[in-house]
Amino acid sequence: METSPTTSITLTVNGRAHTLDAEPRQLLVELLRGPLGLTGTHVGCDTSQCGACTVLLDGQAVKSCSVLAVQAAGRAVTTIEGLSAPDAPLHPLQDAFSACHGLQCGFCTPGMVMSACALLAENPQPTDAQIQHALEGNLCRCTGYVNIVAAVKQAATTMAGGAK
Ligand code: FES
Ligand code: FES
Numbered sequence: 064m065e066t067s068p069t070t071s072i073t074l075t076v077n078g079r080a081h082t083l084d085a086e087p088r089q090l091l092v093e094l095l096r097g098p099l100g101l102t103g104t105h106v107g108c109d110t111s112q113c114g115a116c117t118v119l120l121d122g123q124a125v126k127s128c129s130v131l132a133v134q135a136a137g138r139a140v141t142t143i144e145g146l147s148a149p150d151a152p153l154h155p156l157q158d159a160f161s162a163c164h165g166l167q168c169g170f171c172t173p174g175m176v177m178s179a180c181a182l183l184a185e186n187p188q189p190t191d192a193q194i195q196h197a198l199e200g201n202l203c204r205c206t207g208y209v210n211i212v213a214a215v216k217q218a219a220t221t222m223a224g225g226a227k
Contacts, residue, residue, distance in 0.1 A: 072136035076101070077145030085132035092116045092127035094135075095142060103143040103173050107202070114201030117174035118142050124181035126200070143173035146180065155221040156180060156214070165214035167205035175201050179215045188219055 069084035076099060083098055095101045095118070104127060107115035111129040118127045119141040127140075146154040156176050159165065166172045175198060182189055182197035189197065194215045195208070203211065 070133055070136075072133055074135045074137065075139040077141060087131070087133060089132040090128055091118070091120075091125075091130040091132050091135050091140070094132040095127060095140070101142045101144050105170055105173055107170065107174075112202065113171070114174040114178065114198075115171055117177045117201065119177055119181055122181065122184060124178045141177070141180075143176060146176070154180075156183070156218040159214040159218040159221065160211070163210050163214035163217055165206065165211040171201060171203040171205075175203065175211055179218065182215070183219055183222060187223060189215070191216070 067086040067088060069086050071082060072085050073080060073082040075081070076095070081099065083094065085094060092104055092106055095104050096106070104118055105115035106128060107113035109128050111126050114126060116127045117124050119125070120130065120135060121138050122141075146157060152158075153161070154176075156179055160172060160176060165175070178198055178201050179194070182194065186193060191212055194212045198208075198211065198215075
């Protein structure tokens with residue numbers, strides 16, 4: 064099979080700089096899950112509909128199946144693995160999703176959490192309607208969404224109280 068020429072790109076992922084070769088057609092999600100081994104970012108549809116692949120790109124929530132790896136060159140990516148170190152306490156959003164039963168199978172959860180993270184950075188005390196609007200690009204086939212909204216509200220309260 065013919066291989067495309069690669070381009071060397073440098074990007075920061077979860078606070079660490081990486082220089083890798085990327086094919087022009089390679090998606091950011093493929094770079095994250097492949098060479099970088101960050102499989103917490105899921106692929107649900109590959110067609111920009113489900114939001115399971117959501118990460119932060121320079122702080123903005125993006126669907127990493129709709130971003131080329133080369134478009135992330137020189138930029139900062141945060142994945143679900145970057146929210147808390149393995150030996151550190153969970154991020155308040157992760158805690159709240161657990162406490163409020165905001166997940167069942169968990170497939171959508173990394174994307175939900177990253178979208179919620181972008182929302183709370185921009186709007187620390189969102190209303191239910193604002194949470195629903197911010198998460199409308201993230202699909203969940205299990206929960207019915209009510210507990211997800213409750214989890215984001217609980218995390219907002221925790222974060223406003225000065226916790227991490
Ligand atoms: S895998 Fe990216 S939106 Fe579904
Ligand atoms: S918890 Fe199963 S898809 Fe959301």
